[in-house]
Amino acid sequence: MSLRRIAYTRPWRTFVAGFFKENAVVYQLLGLCSVLAVSNRMENAVAMGLGVVFVVTISSTLISLLRRWIPSQYRLITYMTVTSTFVIVVDQFLKANFPVISSQLGPYVGLIITNCIVMGRQEAFAIKNGAWLSFLDGLGSSLSYVYTLIILALIREVLGFGTLLNIRVLPQSFPPWVVISMAQGAWFLLAVFYWGFRRVAKLRPVEQE
Amino acid sequence: MTLNPLIILVAAVFTHNIALTYLIGMCPMLAMSSRVDTAAGMGVAVTFVLAITGPLNWVVYKLLLVPSHSEVMSFLVFIIVIASAVQLVEMLVSRFFPALHSSFGVFLPLITVNCAVLAVSLFVMLREYTLWQTVTFSIGTGIGWGLATTIIAGVRERLVLVGDVPPDLRGAGITMVIAGILALAFIGFSGMVAIQ
Numbered sequence: 001m002s003l004r005r006i007a008y009t010r011p012w013r014t015f016v017a018g019f020f021k022e023n024a025v026v027y028q029l030l031g032l033c034s035v036l037a038v039s040n041r042m043e044n045a046v047a048m049g050l051g052v053v054f055v056v057t058i059s060s061t062l063i064s065l066l067r068r069w070i071p072s073q074y075r076l077i078t079y080m081t082v083t084s085t086f087v088i089v090v091d092q093f094l095k096a097n098f099p100v101i102s103s104q105l106g107p108y109v110g111l112i113i114t115n116c117i118v119m120g121r122q123e124a125f126a127i128k129n130g131a132w133l134s135f136l137d138g139l140g141s142s143l144s145y146v147y148t149l150i151i152l153a154l155i156r157e158v159l160g161f162g163t164l165l166n167i168r169v170l171p172q173s174f175p176p177w178v179v180i181s182m183a184q185g186a187w188f189l190l191a192v193f194y195w196g197f198r199r200v201a202k203l204r205p206v207e208q209e
Numbered sequence: 210m211t212l213n214p215l216i217i218l219v220a221a222v223f224t225h226n227i228a229l230t231y232l233i234g235m236c237p238m239l240a241m242s243s244r245v246d247t248a249a250g251m252g253v254a255v256t257f258v259l260a261i262t263g264p265l266n267w268v269v270y271k272l273l274l275v276p277s278h279s280e281v282m283s284f285l286v287f288i289i290v291i292a293s294a295v296q297l298v299e300m301l302v303s304r305f306f307p308a309l310h311s312s313f314g315v316f317l318p319l320i321t322v323n324c325a326v327l328a329v330s331l332f333v334m335l336r337e338y339t340l341w342q343t344v345t346f347s348i349g350t351g352i353g354w355g356l357a358t359t360i361i362a363g364v365r366e367r368l369v370l371v372g373d374v375p376p377d378l379r380g381a382g383i384t385m386v387i388a389g390i391l392a393l394a395f396i397g398f399s400g401m402v403a404i405q
Contacts, residue, residue: 029381032235033324076321077292084285092281107331110284114324116236183230184396187389191382198377 011136018121018140025148026197028141030116034108035149036186042165045153047101049146051090051109053139056118059083060126060138067127079122080113087112117145152189156180214345217338220402221349227325228357229392234325238358238388239381248362251319252355256348258320259329262294263347266330267340287330292321325354361387 024030031052038048059082063070070078091109094102102109112118121141126134157163160181162170179185227233234255241251266287274280299317303310320326329350333343364387368374374383 029236029239032239033233036232036235077289080288080292080321081285084288088281088284091284107328107335110287110331111233111324111328113284113288114327183232184389184392186232187385187392191378191385191389194382194385195375195378198382 011133014133015136015140018137019144021201022141023144023148023197023201024117024120024141025145026194027201028117028120030120031145032190034111034115035145035152036183036190038105038108039149039152039186040156040160040181041104042150042153042157043101044104045149047094047098048105048108049142049149051087051094052112052115052117052145053142054090055083055086055112056121056142057135057138058086059118060121060134061131063122064126064129064131064134070127075123075127076119079119083118083122084113117141148193152186152193155189156185160185212342214341216402217342218345218349221346222353222356223395223398224401226353226357226395227328227350228354229388229395231328233328234323234354237319237323237325238354238361239384242358242362242365242384245359245362245366248358249355252351252358254317255320255323255325255354256351258291258295258298258317259326259347259351260344261298262291262326263329263333263350264340264344265294266290267333267338267343270330270334283334287327288321291326291330295321325350357388357391360391364391 018024022028025032025035034048034052038044059079062082063079066078087110090112091102094105094109121134121138125137129137154164157165158169159177162168162172162174162176177185180189221227225231228235228238237251242248269286269290270280270283274283274286295317299310302317329347333346338346361384365384368383368387378386
């Protein structure tokens with residue numbers, strides 16, 4: 001199949017929609033808590049991002065495989081049980097291999113359970129579609145979360161601490177912009193990112209309330 | 210941990226507000242903050258649910274998970290306890306307080322996925338609070354979340370009158386800016402009490 005043909009297939013479009021046009025953070029407004037909270041350092045952002053990719057893709061695929069056996073009135077509790085199981089795996093993995101990052105992330109690893117991206121993709125896509133498409137949909141959405149996190153972490157770590165992955169990149173004489181690494185700065189930065197992203201992606205403007 | 214439970218209450222509302230300083234519970238905050246009465250209703254519902262699930266999870270953790278050395282399962286157990294408690298509260302409220310149910314009953318099912326509720330149990334576990342500290346921390350967190358959401362809703366209602374927001378920044382974007390300004394204002398409280 002030529003590249004051009006691939007661009008029109010359903011799996012590819014599913015992936016791209018999640019990855020760019022329907023950016024999980026900016027377009028769907030999902031998973032904001034952790035975006036703001038862990039994007040102050042690059043290592044946290046990468047660890048958190050990979051954790052979310054793992055949980056979203058695996059749990060979406062599993063829900064999709066099980067979708068014929070999940071009674072609709074119990075589906076929410078099923079999502080949560082499946083999701084928590086994989087979050088426990090991520091948490092234990094981080095604790096065993098990266099104890100420093102694990103303690104910096106603190107409660108935010110556990111909060112992947114209530115990270116709306118996970119349940120959002122399960123409810124909006126996986127429960128109605130096949131396993132392969134659900135896998136791609138989960139992968140696209142969670143990768144959009146990852147690059148958003150990385151862009152924000154890049155700005156916040158460099159300006160807030162003068163370092164990148166704990167290696168100094170700005171001269172010592174540059175005064176650290178403390179507020180950008182705090183919660184308050186995160187708000188303004190995310191608002192600017194939201195503004196720029198919607199402009200670049202040419203998303204339909206929100207109606208004035 | 211010898212912190213006075215009342216200090217924890219004040220800290221959870223003002224100096225360590227869960228939404229503004231820990232950035233937890235954002236999704237419902239952005240979704241529910243378009244009107245003051247909705248925001249306040251949600252705040253009451255969250256406080257109510259937290260006052261039940263916070264101590265309940267503490268009891269389950271201390272009496273069930275720690276003795277059986279299965280702390281690993283805490284995430285799974287906490288979320289199931291929260292989901293069932295929310296369901297139970299909704300049934301009880303609709304049975305015995307129909308008026309209350311019609312005013313904030315619609316918010317109850319949404320609370321299961323409010324990160325703030327799960328976060329309280331995780332913080333309690335990490336900081337090793339006692340039962341009384343857990344009770345005040347849970348209630349304070351609920352009040353703090355409701356307060357922040359209600360203030361933001363108030364600002365957003367006024368914003369319609371000014372109304373000159375750039376098209377691409379409307380909706381969630383401008384709400385983030387409002388939350389940022391509010392978070393800066395809350396720094397003013399930070400000298401009051403200190404917890405960790």
